[in-house]
Amino acid sequence: xxxxxxxxxxxxxxxxxxxxxxxxxxxxxxxxxxxxxxxxxxxxxxxxxxxxxxxxxxxxxxxxxxxxxxxxxxxxxxxxxxxxxxxxxxxxxxxxxxxxxxxxxxxxxxxxxxxxxxxxxxxxxxxxxxxxxxxxxxxxxxxxxxxxxxxxxxxxxxxxxxxxxxxxxxxxxxxxxxxxxxxxxxxxxxxxxxxxxxxxxxxxxxxxxxxxxxxxxxxxxxxxxxxxxxxxxxxxxxxxxxxxxxxxxxxxxxxxxxxxxxxxxxxxxxxxxxxxxxxxxxxxxxxxxxxxxx
Numbered sequence: 001x002x003x004x005x006x007x008x009x010x011x012x013x014x015x016x017x018x019x020x021x022x023x024x025x026x027x028x029x030x031x032x033x034x035x036x037x038x039x040x041x042x043x044x045x046x047x048x049x050x051x052x053x054x055x056x057x058x059x060x061x062x063x064x065x066x067x068x069x070x071x072x073x074x075x076x077x078x079x080x081x082x083x084x085x086x087x088x089x090x091x092x093x094x095x096x097x098x099x100x101x102x103x104x105x106x107x108x109x110x111x112x113x114x115x116x117x118x119x120x121x122x123x124x125x126x127x128x129x130x131x132x133x134x135x136x137x138x139x140x141x142x143x144x145x146x147x148x149x150x151x152x153x154x155x156x157x158x159x160x161x162x163x164x165x166x167x168x169x170x171x172x173x174x175x176x177x178x179x180x181x182x183x184x185x186x187x188x189x190x191x192x193x194x195x196x197x198x199x200x201x202x203x204x205x206x207x208x209x210x211x212x213x214x215x216x217x218x219x220x221x222x223x224x225x226x227x228x229x230x231x232x233x234x235x236x237x238x239x240x241x242x243x244x245x246x247x248x249x250x251x252x253x254x255x256x257x258x259x260x261x262x263x264x265x266x267x268x269x270x271x272x273x274x275x276x277x278x279x280x281x282x283x284x285x286x287x288x289x290x291x292x293x294x
Contacts, residue, residue: 011281012054016076019048022109022138023070033065043282045251049079051282069137074102076251077220077277077286081166082106084246084290085216089114091161095142096149096205099126101133103166108139117142118160120149150200153207161213163205167198167230169221172285195225202234206241209293214244218288222276224262227287231258231274232267243270244290254278258289 017040019029026048033040038060040050052060057073065071081103087093089111098104098119107117119134119142121127127146134142149165170190202217209215219226235241248255258274260267274289 013075013284014051014282015054015057015060016043016049016051016074016079016282017060017071018074018079018106018109019050020070020072020105020109020137021048022105022113023068029065029070033063033071036063036065038063043076043251045076045249046079046083049074049076067136072102072105072137074106075284076282077253077284078102079106080248080251080253080277080286080288081164081216081218082110083249084288085162085164085214087111087115087162091115092159093117094152094156094160094163094205094208095119096152096163096165096201096208097121097167098144099123099130101130101137101139103164104130104142105134105137105139107164108134108137108141111141113138113140115141118152118156119144120147120152122146122148150197150204153204156208158208158210160208161210163209163213163215165201165205165215165217167194167201167217167219167226169194169198169219169226170223171220172222191221191223191225194221195223195230198226198230199233202230203237206234206238206291206293211240211293213293215241215291215293216288217291218286220284220286222285222287224259227276227289228259228267228271228274229262229265231271231289231291232265235268235270240294241291242294243268243273244292245273246275246288246290248275253283254280258287 099121256276277286279285
């Protein structure tokens with residue numbers, strides 16, 4: 001299994017797109033792409049996602065479908081986040097690490113643009129990119145806030161029906177052989193810095209969550225220090241949280257359960273309910289943990 005994960009760092013990734021039904025009908029946009037010469041291969045799941053060969057990515061990003069918001073390039077691992085959190089129309093959602101807006105816009109699409117999403121991003125250029133993407137994709141229910149997500153829970157206690165935390169991480173799942181920039185900033189110090197921030201973000205998100213609400217924590221890191229250890233840290237400080245087993249759709253992903261120990265430390269047994277997506281030619285590596293507040 002390790003060899004296949006390492007091989008994924010050398011493989012060119014298929015280009016996966018999500019048809020954005022906030023900008024038109026699914027069949028209408030799909031037909032337009034086909035007529036424009038894009039040979040779409042439907043994914044096993046979900047029904048609005050398709051893939052193309054890697055060499056077609058540039059043509060896709062230069063097409064009117066991309067510039068007008070009819071499509072969004074999004075890896076299926078990322079699509080799992082929105083489907084697992086499962087927001088409902090009319091709910092109030094917090095996206096605590098929202099830029100560049102792919103998951104935020106996906107949540108809005110799943111909600112049919114009904115309800116409210118608070119989209120938080122502290123970094124100036126990423127904040128404006130978030131706003132531009134949401135406008136291009138036809139999202140009308142998102143309100144963007146340029147602020148540190150670690151303070152949100154204190155300012156809006158128990159307000160949100162659902163919370164998404166796609167936490168800043170060391171991005172190990174995005175390493176690519178032949179692309180030194182993809183791992184230039186990685187290191188054990190980077191992992192420790194990310195884990196410190198992630199714990200505070202997750203505590204903030206838990207504080208902002210309503211009783212009975214659900215929170216999804218995810219990263220694109222393999223490091224247990226950024227995944228299971230972060231969840232374990234918060235479970236020991238938030239006794240009202242419990243981990244919910246994740247029922248993955250028939251997506252074709254290779255998965256593992258969360259680790260129950262790492263480097264001599266034992267984690268809360270609930271952490272085993274988390275899911276690790278193993279990378280391949282289609283899926284990025286991803287960690288997902290769904291929690292509910294009592």
